[in-house]
Amino acid sequence: MQMTRRALSGLALTLPGFSPSALAQVDATRAMAFIQTTGNAMVEALNSTTLNLTQRRDEVATILRQAVDMEGTGRFILGRWWRVASPAERQEYLRLFEETLVRNLAGRFGEFQGVRFALGRSQRRTEDDVLVTTIVERPGAAAFNLDWRVAEINGQPRIVDLVAEGTSLRLTQRSEYSSVVQRGGNQVSALLAAMRGQLQQMQARQ
């Protein structure tokens, strides 16, 4: 995996027309500042006394849409099935992916009233991203570690993964989605149908 990535980055540099900006390394300080800003905005929305639950969720959703690299993360999660998917399927997948992710996270974070967060001390660098660690505290509940993987996408720092208690969201979700595709006869359409159904359920509940 690492080897392949390295080989691919090397290849990319030698290929004319391949955008180097997508592969640019993100600066650790910049990544931390980005998470600090994004986190502050989310905390402010979540702890707002003037907004109701729905409004808080909407606010968090807006922040997430801006801060997360939706296309890159979505493609990573679809993994090897991205190439199998037709252009129309890709388009619908990305739409469903963004909608599901935002609703899921906003729904989960939306209940975090009185939340505080602090940047952790350790920042781990990998080849093309930085893992910014934060500690999330809520009244009456155990503090937990939430790590944000930040990469530089077209010159801007963007979130590409969330790691909660050692578990990467994008890895878990890739496994889940691939399973659905395989069990649906290796058809991406099976995943899209399942995602559509899930989104409808979420809309009905919220």
Next chain:
Amino acid sequence: MRFGPLLAAALIVVGLAGCATRPPASDPEALAEFEANNDPLEPWNRGMYAVNDVVDTVLLRPAAVAYRTLVPPPVRDGVRNALGNLRAPTILMNDLLQGEMDRAGRTGARFLINSTLGLGGLVDVAEWQFGIAGHGEDFGQTLAVWGVGEGPFPFLPLLGPSNPRDLLGFGVDAVASPWFWFGQGEIVEILRLVRAGMTVLDTREGVLDVLDQVNATSLDPYSTLRSAYRQRRAAEIRHTGPVAPEAAGGTGFGVGLGVPVPAPGSVAPPQPQR
């Protein structure tokens, strides 16, 4: 409790009957995914997952909900503390076997303080008054530190996601615990049963919100649990990320699923002081 490892071995043997088809070498990406999933027994595992789901729906989950509803948080805290304290000799043994002297010292100190000042482990005085936070540890992790691989993934009814290495560790921990050898007679047997029952209840209550969340949001809870469990376990072995509660056994749902959504006011597992 004592027959757990035997039962597990028997289940694994039976499981060999339900093997997944390995993708051909002509499809390297499918093959890579197959190997990364580490789940050659997937058809059998999914069967066991379905069995577990039924048992969980009719028995375990309602019991955990009732436990949370009827028993006030301080009492549940006390139960979790006591269960953790009973595991302290096991944790200490594994700290030592991993050469983690600093962690071993903390575990030993916690056991002494909590068993006495903490009223037999009910109150975590060691953390509360002395700031010595606890951590979980088990022989499965020790084997991992010694370089033993996890082996193929199994999903076991009642126990949850696991692997052969951790199951072996689970058995070794059970036999190596002083409570396995200490005492005899009816009362001791009843106490052992109570401990086993409370461990199941405490564990299930601890993952109540997490499992509800997974079941509500995942399109395929089985593969979500498989992936999350293995990542969580790897992080625990590396001693990175958060610390498992002491009361957690060496495998299954107890070690946590890496999706923290504890309800407000629920029992908080000890956090690392770093």
